[in-house]
Amino acid sequence: MIYQLGNLARMLRVQWQPASDLRELQNRKLRSLIHHAYRQVPFYRRLFDSRGLKPEDIRRVGDLSRLPTISKEQIQAAPAEEVMAFGLDRSKCVEVRTSGSTGLPLTLRYRREDDSRLNVSWLRPLFAHGVRPWYRKLEISGPHNLPSGKKWYQHLGIWRREGISIFSSPGEWVKAWRRYRPEILYGYSGSLKLLARHVLDAGLDDIRPRFVFGVSDLADEECRELIQSAFSRTIIDLYGAAEAGCIAWECPRCQGYHINADTVIVEFLRDGRPVPPGSPGRVVVTNLHSYAMPIIRYELGDIGIPGGEKRSCGWGLPLMKVIEGRGDAFIVLPSGRLLSPMFFFGTMKKIKGINQWKVFQSEVDCLKILIVPAKNFSSETIDHLRKRVEENSGEKMGIEVELVENIPGDSSGKVRAVVSQLESPF
Ligand SMILES: [Zn+2]
Structure with a gap:
């Protein structure tokens, strides 16, 4: 002591x-x-x-x-x-x-x-x-x-x-x-x-x-x-x-x-x-x-x-x-530009109907987004989400949305909202 x-x-x-x-x-x-x-x-x-x-x-x-x-x-x-x-x-x-x-x-x-x-x-x-x-x-x-x-x-x-x-x-x-x-x-x-x-x-x-x-x-x-x-x-x-x-x-x-x-x-x-x-x-x-x-x-x-x-x-x-975030939390856009995970935190909070979310990238022109719907979720939520991501990133990407009941943390209990499986750009 x-x-x-x-x-x-x-x-x-x-x-x-x-x-x-x-x-x-x-x-x-x-x-x-x-x-x-x-x-x-x-x-x-x-x-x-x-x-x-x-x-x-x-x-x-x-x-x-x-x-x-x-x-x-x-x-x-x-x-x-x-x-x-x-x-x-x-x-x-x-x-x-x-x-x-x-x-x-x-x-x-x-x-x-x-x-x-x-x-x-x-x-x-x-x-x-x-x-x-x-x-x-x-x-x-x-x-x-x-x-x-x-x-x-x-x-x-x-x-x-x-x-x-x-x-x-x-x-x-x-x-x-x-x-x-x-x-x-x-x-x-x-x-x-x-x-x-x-x-x-x-x-x-x-x-x-x-x-x-x-x-x-x-x-x-x-x-x-x-x-x-x-x-x-x-x-x-x-x-x-x-x-x-x-x-x-x-x-x-x-x-x-x-x-x-x-x-x-x-x-x-x-x-x-x-x-x-x-x-x-x-x-x-x-x-x-x-x-x-x-x-x-x-x-x-x-x-x-x-x-x-x-x-x-x-x-x-x-x-x-x-x-x-971690190096693999950066999304690589088709043009090669990088999108910080912070981009999604800013974008998602402006869309009504989303309780929790997680973004995966396994291919350069496609994102998969898991969503836990909130009470005010509707089909417009998904349209709005696609539009916002496209507008704010300035690039066209395929966006696949899957509705889920919850988003578990990884085996260590940490919650990682954005994960890219592409090679790290850093
Ligand atoms: Zn100081």
Whole structure:
């Protein structure tokens, strides 16, 4: 706990440093991680050797582009002793699993001090928005993330939390809320959206969190509006991954997400090169606290936009704009133009008669759209939908509509509204 308090104090101090100091801190941490990975981890030693590189060649963030990016599949395919540091006592490592929303889950291992540092990275956005340590939190989360047992400080009333699975029903989430009456509602954005819809449909007026934090799924426009109507609160979106802790979070004062630059380096790439501010690129991360199993230039599979509009928060942490979804959530139009998943969130909410929806693309000129009809659904809904998609995208496409009773999440419980099976354009 004392160690964690030290981390917390350091983290809260660092965010006030000027951007140039933060960049220097990143470079220093990067050099240390690169030296360690080269000396202690065969997987990275081979990667360096294949490019004729020595650790001295990677001195600052800009030098990272000399190394190739790596994928989850590459780490999964390598034997554990190849991707882990020599001489590490595995029984002393903390194991963290990815959610498995894109293929098989990956088990990551962290030294206790690194795990503690990454846990603290999730607290920064909470403090930034005014959360106090004695507020209680209800988490609607994947079963592998649910809290088990109480830490000693939770017996003293600090960072108390209870959890309920995303696979439970909205009715059960409401019961859990009423039992616990927390100040903070925290969970997968897709589940919070379902809960908000349930609260509005059932006319419940006693679910009144002080804060709503969304993680994991895309906090789309519809999700934001539903949560605002149901709870009279703005959802605060947090972006993170088991591979890198909390990566970025919505600032209460800036237009954008602050990147936790003291724990993670984020690159935005297209065709292997950094994209300019304002353009979408593949999110590639280097976890600066991953000494047991280094994560260097790791492809997360998400598409994000660097940049943002600085207001008056005074923090030196760099900004990024929204995460637009995963690479395979972009629709490729017949002309080769890309359609962001955000396009559908904007378009669908303007069409009456649709409760839930999901878009699939398996061919370049055809979309399949699943629809859960709302009470005011009629044959006009489908005509309207075809017209809107065609008009707003500016291109002719075949649109196949199928009416369904519900749209299940994937095996990890995440809800992905747009999925393309074509080769990723990024
Ligand atoms: Zn800010």
